Every structure is written in C-alpha cells, then in structure tokens.
Amino acid sequence: MKCGKATCSCQKNKKDRHGPYNLWDRKVNGRFTSKMISQNQFKQMSQWIEQRKRLEKLMAQAIVISQQIALEEFET
Ligand SMILES: [Zn+2]
Incomplete structure (x- = not known):
C-alpha cells in the first residue's frame, strides 16, 4: 500500500x-x-457504520x- 502522499518515499520504494x-x-x-481517508474521516465513518x-x-x-404477524393471520 502507498500512503497517497506524492512526496512520500513509499510511492517509489x-x-x-x-x-x-x-x-x-x-x-x-x-x-x-479502496480509498485512503484521514483519521477524522475514519472516525466519522466508524460512527456511520455503527449506526x-x-x-x-x-x-x-x-x-x-x-412475518410472525402474517403467519398468525393465516393460521386463524
Ligand atoms: Zn507514505
């Protein structure tokens, strides 16, 4: 994985x-x-996922x- 920063050495090596x-x-x-997101975005995203x-x-x-209600309706 590359971190997404153009100047970072991980882009080349x-x-x-x-x-x-x-x-x-x-x-x-x-x-x-996959999209790289910031720590703040990550926290926000985690909350949304929880919700x-x-x-x-x-x-x-x-x-x-x-479904239970429907079954009861048919059985009576
Ligand atoms: Zn990097």
Whole structure:
C-alpha cells in the first residue's frame, strides 16, 4: 500500500511502505475500490457504520415480527 502522499518515499520504494492505513473499501460499479481517508474521516465513518449496523439489526427484527404477524393471520 502507498500512503497517497506524492512526496512520500513509499510511492517509489516498496520497502518504504508504512502504516497505519485508514482504508475505505467499497464497491463501485461492481468493482472493489479502496480509498485512503484521514483519521477524522475514519472516525466519522466508524460512527456511520455503527449506526447502520444498529439500523440493520432493527430492520431484521421488524421483518421477523411482521412475518410472525402474517403467519398468525393465516393460521386463524
Ligand atoms: Zn507514505
């Protein structure tokens, strides 16, 4: 991995590559791309991911509950 700084020696020399890296992996047009992001962006992103995880958990629960309700409707 290169750090993204044009002046950094890691751009030219593989041995000079260093960490840590904050990488944002995502799928764009069916292809995976990685984007280097700053520490602040990384923190912000982590919060969004946390919120999304919570939201997805709630959604999954809502689906289960609605399925139970639907089943009960059919059984009566
Ligand atoms: Zn570098």
